[in-house]
Amino acid sequence: METMDALLTRRSIRKYLPDPVSRDLIENILKAGMSAPSAGDEQPWHFIIIDRHDLLEKISEIHPYAKMLKNSPAALLICADPETPKFKEFWVQDCSAASENMLLAAHDQGLGAVWIGIYPAEKLVTGIRDLLNIPEQMIPFSAIAIGHPAEEKTGRSRYEVSRIHDNLW
Incomplete structure (x- = not known):
């Protein structure tokens, strides 16, 4: 799949077939996440x-x-270590970039996926941290549900000229 095609056709998929997702596909998604840009190349995820x-x-x-x-x-x-040495104030952007890369990688491989936000809702952060035995200093940031899609959604244009400003607002 070409990059622009992936970007313009990716949709949130919330219904899945019961078939398991192979470890190879999961590892490809993780590789995409770890290939995301991060401030100072800190990779806080x-x-x-x-x-x-x-x-x-x-x-x-x-x-x-x-x-x-x-x-x-x-x-x-996706969990974050907010205490990365140099650029700790940018972990939200870094983990967001990783999440988006993972969504695109899932789509590219024919899987359905949807982003589930967790941070900054403290009740969700604490509940998921406790459930999965995540160390206290780590922050559960987002989750991505993945599976073989049981629904099909076509791409739709979200390009909105009224939101574009040249040089000044």
Whole structure:
């Protein structure tokens, strides 16, 4: 898939077939996440592969907007170490870039995926940290539900000329 095609056709997919996602596909998605730009090349991220149904179900109970995890064969959790030495104030942007790369990689491989925000909602951060035994200094930032899509959505243009300003507002 060409880059612009991936960017313009990627959609949030929330319905999945029960088929498992292969470890090779998951590793490709993780490679894409780790290839994201980060401030000072600090790479403040850590990732948790979640493919146990009981954990996916519990996350869907903790997070009111993660109900699709009940029927997702897998999810990838992006966590941040906000104490990276040089550029710790940019970890949100860094993990956002990794999340977007992962969504595009999933789409490129024919998988469906959806971004599930966690940070900065403290109740969600704490609940998921406790459930998955994440060290206290690490912050669960976002999760990406992934699976073979059970729904098809076509790309749609989001280009909006009224939001473009030349040189000054």
